[in-house]
Amino acid sequence: xxWAGDSSWVLRGLAFVALLVAxxxxxxxMGQLLMPSPTRTVDSFVELITTGELxxxxxxxxxxxxxxxxxxxxxxxxxxxxxxxxxLADTFLDPVLxxxxxxxxxxxxxxxxxWLGYQETAKIVYIFxxxxxxxxxxxxxxxxxxxxxxVEVARSYVVPERTMLLKIxxxxxxxxxxxxxxxxxxxGIEGAVIAGFFFESNGVGGLIFNAGVSFQPEILFAGLATVxxxxxxxxxxxxxxxxxxxxxxxxSAT
Amino acid sequence: MSAAGQAVTRVSVLRLSLSVRAxxxxxxxxxxxxxxxxxxxxxxxxxxxxxxxxxLRELLFEDDLVYLTLESGLTMxxxxxxxVVVGVALGLALGVFRRFSIAFEPFLAAFYAVPTxxxxxxxxxxxxxxxxxxxxxxxxGTAVLLAFSTAAGIRETDRQYREVxxxxxxxxxxxxxxxxxxxxxxxxxxxMRLAIKRSFTAVLIAEYLVGLPGLGLVIRSARESMATDRVxxxxxxxxxxxxxxxxxxxxxxxxxxxxxxxxF
Numbered sequence: 001x002x003w004a005g006d007s008s009w010v011l012r013g014l015a016f017v018a019l020l021v022a023x024x025x026x027x028x029x030m031g032q033l034l035m036p037s038p039t040r041t042v043d044s045f046v047e048l049i050t051t052g053e054l055x056x057x058x059x060x061x062x063x064x065x066x067x068x069x070x071x072x073x074x075x076x077x078x079x080x081x082x083x084x085x086x087x088l089a090d091t092f093l094d095p096v097l098x099x100x101x102x103x104x105x106x107x108x109x110x111x112x113x114x115w116l117g118y119q120e121t122a123k124i125v126y127i128f129x130x131x132x133x134x135x136x137x138x139x140x141x142x143x144x145x146x147x148x149x150x151v152e153v154a155r156s157y158v159v160p161e162r163t164m165l166l167k168i169x170x171x172x173x174x175x176x177x178x179x180x181x182x183x184x185x186x187x188g189i190e191g192a193v194i195a196g197f198f199f200e201s202n203g204v205g206g207l208i209f210n211a212g213v214s215f216q217p218e219i220l221f222a223g224l225a226t227v228x229x230x231x232x233x234x235x236x237x238x239x240x241x242x243x244x245x246x247x248x249x250x251x252s253a254t
Numbered sequence: 255m256s257a258a259g260q261a262v263t264r265v266s267v268l269r270l271s272l273s274v275r276a277x278x279x280x281x282x283x284x285x286x287x288x289x290x291x292x293x294x295x296x297x298x299x300x301x302x303x304x305x306x307x308x309x310l311r312e313l314l315f316e317d318d319l320v321y322l323t324l325e326s327g328l329t330m331x332x333x334x335x336x337x338v339v340v341g342v343a344l345g346l347a348l349g350v351f352r353r354f355s356i357a358f359e360p361f362l363a364a365f366y367a368v369p370t371x372x373x374x375x376x377x378x379x380x381x382x383x384x385x386x387x388x389x390x391x392x393x394x395g396t397a398v399l400l401a402f403s404t405a406a407g408i409r410e411t412d413r414q415y416r417e418v419x420x421x422x423x424x425x426x427x428x429x430x431x432x433x434x435x436x437x438x439x440x441x442x443x444x445x446m447r448l449a450i451k452r453s454f455t456a457v458l459i460a461e462y463l464v465g466l467p468g469l470g471l472v473i474r475s476a477r478e479s480m481a482t483d484r485v486x487x488x489x490x491x492x493x494x495x496x497x498x499x500x501x502x503x504x505x506x507x508x509x510x511x512x513x514x515x516x517x518f
Contacts, residue, residue, distance in 0.1 A: 008356045015357035034380060091274055092281040104496050106458045106470065107489035110477035114485055115299070190369035197371070197463060205372075212375020220376045224368060231367035 036218035044218035045225070053207070054226065061203035064120060065192045068127030072184050076135030077177055081169065083136070084143025101133035105191070109198045123195040123203075130191030131184035138183060142176025143169065175246030182238035189231055301486040309487035319472065323495055326461065326468035329385055330453045333392025337449065341397040342442065345404025349412075349438070350430070355405065362398050370395030370456045374463055388460040388468075395456045396449040403445025407438025443510030450503035454496065469495060 020038055027037040036044070048054040083090040108129055116122035150168050159168070196205015204223055211219035286303050293302025301309075313319040348355040348362075373394045374387075381387035411434050419425070419433055461470025469492060476488040 011353060011357040012360060015361065019361060088277065091277040092284075095278050095282040096285045099493060099497075102496050102500060103489065103493045104455050104458055106455065106462055107473050107492040109462075110473060110480075110485040111489060113477060114480065114482060186369070190371055193369065193372045194459065197374075197459075208372050208375055212378055215379060217376060217379050220379065224372055224376070227372050228364055228368040231369070232364055235367055 033215075034217060036221065041218050041221045044216075045222040048219065048222050054222070057202070057204045057207040057223075058226065061192050061196065061205065064123045064195070064203065065127060065188055068124045068191070069131065069185060069188050071124075071128050072131045072135055072188065073181060076132050076180065076184065077139050080136045080139025080180070081143050081173065084140045084147070084173075085169070090140065090144075097133070097136070100129075101137065105130050106194075109194075113199065118199045120200075123192070123199050126195045126199065127188050127191040130194075131187040134187050135180040135184040138180035139173065139176050142173050142180075146172050175242060178238060178242050178245060182235065182242070185234045185238065186231060189227065189234070193227060298482055301483045305483045306487045306490055309483040310491060313472065313484075313487055313491060317472070319491060322467055322472055323469050326454075326457050326470065326495075329388045329457050329460075329468065330392060330450070332385075333389040333457070334396065334449060334453055336389065337393045337396045337400055337453075338446075340393060341400025341445075342404050344397065345401035345438075345442075346408065346435075348401060348405035349408025349434070362401065366398045366402070370452060371459050374456075374460050377460070378464060383464045383466065385466065387464070388457055388466055391456045391460045392453040395452050399449055399452070400442065400445045403441045404438055407441030408434050410441065411437025440511040443507040446510065447503045447507040450499060450506065454499055458492070 023035075023038050027035040027040075029035075032040060045054075083093065105126075108126065112122050112126050112129070116125055146169065150172060151164065154164055154168050192203065193205040193208065196203040196207070197209045200206070201209050204227065208220060208223040208227075211217070211223060289300065290302050290304065293300040293305065297305060344362075348359060370391065374391050377387040377390045377394065381390050415433050415437065419429055424433065457468065458470040458473070460466065461468035462474045463470075465471055465474060473488045473492065476484040
């Protein structure tokens with residue numbers, strides 16, 4: 001690793017400066033109206049913070065995300081474990097669940113609107129549908145792969161079902177659960193933004209949508225930057241958790 | 255194992271997979287029957303399979319479903335082509351020039367962490383409300399993904415074949431064109447499959463958002479009409495196109511990885 005350590009941070013710093021310069025040049029070429037300069041973007045970012053607009057948008061989004069993701073976690077993990085253990089039920093439900101998984105979630109917007117309207121409940125259900133199958137399938141496949149490795153052995157030692165669940169299946173499925181949650185969370189952010197586009201347009205999705213409609217790219221940039229920050233944070237935290245809890249596991253399915 | 259033993263195993267495997275298939279078919283049929291029953295009780299809420307079939311026929315023969323699907327397909331095709339050009343070029347630079355990748359990869363990773371949909375309003379501001387903005391959305395959503403898989407391919411190939419190439423006196427340009435480039439193609443295949451899936455979603459959302467003709471517009475008009483049967487029929491149509499696309503993209507991946515075994 002010749003370039004590890006200090007020198008790589010120098011390179012990254014230089015790259016950052018180069019990107020800023022390129023951005024500045026682009027904004028002069030395209031005009032402030034289409035491509036607000038870095039300083040102008042920072043100004044509008046600060047303004048969004050001081051007026052509380054950004055905090056309002058994110059508190060709405062984080063609330064519906066939290067409720068949606070909590071239900072994804074409970075139902076997705078629970079059902080994923082159940083399907084991983086009970087092969088018959090899994091096979092029976094597989095075509096329908098796979099179909100729903102493959103269905104582009106945009107097609108669910110009119111159905112959710114039809115059933116639940118445009119308010120919070122609709123958004124939460126939409127986020128749920130966005131991330132649920134991701135979690136379900138990762139957990140199910142994980143539990144299923146465990147069957148061959150541990151459960152057979154445990155069964156041959158006549159371990160009771162209750163002990164099997166508490167001492168073998170739950171601990172061994174933690175890595176899959178964390179991976180599933182990471183994918184579900186990332187999908188959940190996307191779902192929350194899209195919900196802001198297509199349902200009641202508030203939250204950070206609404207902020208971005210309205211900035212587009214009212215032609216304010218500097219607000220768009222600010223909104224995108226916060227979405228990126230939340231996405232990166234979730235990814236880093238749960239990646240670290242994955243490595244910490246299960247350093248042996250290689251479950252990353254994209 | 256004796257030949258007879260193998261035959262027995264094969265028969266039992268076949269029987270097992272047959273019964274698995276039977277259970278799956280039973281699951282699907284139960285779902286359809288259940289939907290039909292629930293739907294007959296409250297069609298305004300749940301529609302029903304028979305109503306969806308009628309509506310699908312109308313979508314096909316009166317509302318240009320095929321034409322609109324092809325419109326979406328064309329946007330995806332142009333977008334993905336551009337994206338492959340941009341992504342592979344960027345990926346080669348990342349894979350070959352170590353300092354370049356150290357400097358820029360964190361920023362690209364940050365960019366990659368943003369989902370595609372939030373970019374769409376910005377693309378509308380920059381490119382207007384015609385096809386180019388949807389194409390740009392596809393490029394924004396897939397180019398970095400393709401760059402990362404190309405770079406991974408270059409690095410992996412380099413790691414595995416560097417020594418053997420050197421001992422055959424291969425280096426520089428020949429190494430790049432004869433070893434690294436072909437070696438990275440299977441990795442690009444895996445990226446392509448994901449990119450096709452992402453671009454489909456991106457195009458649908460883009461079309462829905464501004465009303466650009468395409469499959470996304472079918473969903474949008476279903477929502478605007480709020481006619482239950484149309485809403486469900488548009489979802490079923492989207493599912494069929496999506497499944498076909500996933501099958502197609504797996505074929506693309508297999509084609510790109512065919513010349514080399516999966517583990518090497």
